[in-house]
Amino acid sequence: MGADHTRSAPPAPPGVRRILVVTVVPLLLATLVAALVLWPRDAPRPEAADDAPRYHGTVTRVVSEPCPPNPAVPEGTPTTAEGPCGTATVRVQSGPDADRDVQTPIPAGPGAPRVSVGDDIILVSLIDPEDPSISTYNIAEHQRGKPLVWLAVLFAAAIVAFGRLRGLAALAGLAASFAILLTFVLPGISAGQPPLVVAIVGASLIMFVVLYLTHGISVQTSVAVLGTLGALVLTGLLGLAATGATHLTGFGSEDATTLSMFRADVDLHGLLLAGIIIGSLGVLDDVTVTQAAAVTELRNANPNFSRGELYRSATRVGRAHIASVVNTIVLAYAGASLPLLLLLTADTRALGQIVTSEFLTTEIVRSVVATLGLIAAVPLTTALAVVVSTAGRGGTASHVEAGGPTGEPTPAVPRPATDRAEALHALSTPPTRNTSPATRTGWPDPDRSTDSTW
Numbered sequence: 001m002g003a004d005h006t007r008s009a010p011p012a013p014p015g016v017r018r019i020l021v022v023t024v025v026p027l028l029l030a031t032l033v034a035a036l037v038l039w040p041r042d043a044p045r046p047e048a049a050d051d052a053p054r055y056h057g058t059v060t061r062v063v064s065e066p067c068p069p070n071p072a073v074p075e076g077t078p079t080t081a082e083g084p085c086g087t088a089t090v091r092v093q094s095g096p097d098a099d100r101d102v103q104t105p106i107p108a109g110p111g112a113p114r115v116s117v118g119d120d121i122i123l124v125s126l127i128d129p130e131d132p133s134i135s136t137y138n139i140a141e142h143q144r145g146k147p148l149v150w151l152a153v154l155f156a157a158a159i160v161a162f163g164r165l166r167g168l169a170a171l172a173g174l175a176a177s178f179a180i181l182l183t184f185v186l187p188g189i190s191a192g193q194p195p196l197v198v199a200i201v202g203a204s205l206i207m208f209v210v211l212y213l214t215h216g217i218s219v220q221t222s223v224a225v226l227g228t229l230g231a232l233v234l235t236g237l238l239g240l241a242a243t244g245a246t247h248l249t250g251f252g253s254e255d256a257t258t259l260s261m262f263r264a265d266v267d268l269h270g271l272l273l274a275g276i277i278i279g280s281l282g283v284l285d286d287v288t289v290t291q292a293a294a295v296t297e298l299r300n301a302n303p304n305f306s307r308g309e310l311y312r313s314a315t316r317v318g319r320a321h322i323a324s325v326v327n328t329i330v331l332a333y334a335g336a337s338l339p340l341l342l343l344l345t346a347d348t349r350a351l352g353q354i355v356t357s358e359f360l361t362t363e364i365v366r367s368v369v370a371t372l373g374l375i376a377a378v379p380l381t382t383a384l385a386v387v388v389s390t391a392g393r394g395g396t397a398s399h400v401e402a403g404g405p406t407g408e409p410t411p412a413v414p415r416p417a418t419d420r421a422e423a424l425h426a427l428s429t430p431p432t433r434n435t436s437p438a439t440r441t442g443w444p445d446p447d448r449s450t451d452s453t454w
Contacts, residue, residue: 016391020222034201040187053125055095104137173210195270199277220292227288227381235373239276242365252362280370288381295385311386318378
């Protein structure tokens, strides 16, 4: 979330720090109180399902054979079953038949796992309803524990190797985010709490923990926290207005429909809004931290900037960031909904009917609302950062620097005013290898190459 901005900035005036403290601390306390009030104490526990026992095993042999013909099929359908057909020998690693070899049919059909010798797989034990003493094994899926562990190790090692202590802090923040999601947000929604309220409180809690843990307790981080919190609230309000205007019910996906069958008390419309807020949080953090850091760096690079100049310069950085992040948001939603989008090629309805259908309108609203909240975060955070970075430090005339001959602070030397036409002429003139000195105005001579100087 955001870049690493570790260069120390001049300390903020005590008055500015006090204002931030009396602003951020009450918001943090309000978030903690809301989390305690909404904390799921009576979250429903999943009922014990009568699932078939599952055991680990390793494929030791695979024998393929022609598929048998179908006994009686309608005209125009294949006369043989879909392959592959045959048997697989599996060495059972756990359960009552551990260390024994069992025979299983090769999995077949759409989505069935493709197995070969040496694969670690999951076996399902099926009991014959007529004779419970007879059981058979089928291959359910591959074991994925070891690859996931190695991917997690590679992920953590890369972050720590590049980010060092800051990388460790980022990993701790990631762990805290998942802990809050798994212990508060998801159980709270399952317990029947309003999904939108739970999502805003949970996202705010994640924001406080992750930003201060990753970037440290500082004025710059506090500005990013305020900007993120304001953008989160605005995103929630925009989502509420957009889903109401488009009459979305939350039943726009097969997953939501399936959830409604198992948990009829879950507010799917609120769940849709909660997903928009949680999905926007990571990108919002990145933008607000970058904008707060950009204002700080610009202020340090040129203390003579007025508030207007500082705001305009930092906003240009924000525009470049937004231009790339907006594409990231849209592609992220499109990638997650790729099977859904592929249905467009198989649907025979008119394009207007497809676009305005619930399942596609839901994805459009997700992307648009998240983007609008992201755009709003840039001017909001930039304005806060400008006010904080310039408060109590005066303007161009009052700014002082240490280092005078007597050790007394001396006024900073303002940049010389340069005629606009002369500057444009110097920038537009082709460079040459003439090494004559710069003109008295401070701009390079028109016949001098400026490559090495600039």
